[in-house]
Amino acid sequence: MANNFVGDDAARHLQDLLLGTENVEDFLNRLAEFSAATLSHTTGAEVECGVTLQRRKRTMTVAGSSPRAVVLDRIEQSLGAGPCIEALRTKTVILLADVDTDSRWPDYQRQLAAHGCRSTLGVPLEIGEDAAAALNFFGADTGLFTEDIIAEASGFADLAGRALRLAVRIATVQSRAEDMHAAMEHRTSIDLACGVVMAQNRCSQDEAMAILTRVSSNRNQKLRDVAADVLRNVTGEEVRTHFDA
Known part of the structure; x- marks a missing residue:
């Protein structure tokens, strides 16, 4: 065995992936590439990797170490059965050692063989209460x-x-911050x-808000868009609010 698949090097590389990616999708693709490269080095043979996400009992391919890995992973998703899906269901590693001798998923195995894949390994990842993921490794040889x-x-x-749980949490925090920033801009x-409206109609703030709300309802237009129209009519240009980053 060339080196240890688990260890400080793997942990450091996963940390680097977190720091060097801008979103979860990018992280997943780089995770698939790193997983495939590391296991290829460990086994001494080419191994490809797809990443399957499960949410509300539905699975989908979300990343791959190569276009071919994505194709191989999607075969299982289209059939709805295979070692990766079984790994997600049982939360255990599931091995398909030989597509010619295993009898569990004949349709899936025939399609893998047609693509030159002889063995697979489904490895589940825990990422949260309402979602799960799995690494789906593909080998061109048995054994x-x-x-x-x-x-x-x-x-x-x-x-x-x-690492994936942390990436999801970071993405969630960023999304919430962006939503809050947008809400503040709209409110302003x-x-x-x-x-x-108060200046034009010499009315109270409540009366001005009622006018804007009524226009929003009559036009079937969001209140923030009505407000943008009012400001555009006054200034002749788009008005942007500003907040410190």
């Missing part, structure tokens, strides 16, 4: 996924799952438009 490789892949999956635009 690649030995007991030692399976044990090391399981340990790596624990590290990868932690509405308040500015209220001030314009």
Whole structure:
């Protein structure tokens, strides 16, 4: 065995992936590439990797180490059965050692064989209560996924799952921050438009808001868009609100 699939190097690389990616999709693709490269080095043979996501009992391919890995992973999703889906269901590593001798998923195995894939390994990742993911490894030969490789892949999956959970949390926080920033901008635009209506109609703030709301309802237009129209009519250009980053 060339090197340990689980260890400080893997942990450091996963940390680098988190720091070097801008979104979860990018992280998943780079995770698939790293997983495939590492296991290829460990087994001494080419291994490809797809990433399957499960939400509300539905599975989908979300990343791959190569276009071919995505195609191989999607075969299982289209059939709705196979080692990766079984790994997600049982939360255990599932091995398909030989597509010619295993009898569990004949349709799936025939399609894998047609694509030159002889063995697969499904490794589940824990990422949250309402979602799960799995690494789907594909080998062109049989006998690649030995007991030692399976044990090391399981340990790596624990590290990868932690990194993926953190990536999802970071993305969630960023999304919420962006939503809050947008809400603040919209609120400020509405308040500015209220001030314009108050000045034009010499009315109270409540009366100005009622006018804007009525226009929004009559036009079937969002209140923030009505406010933007009011400000555009006054200034002749788009009005942007500004907040410190």
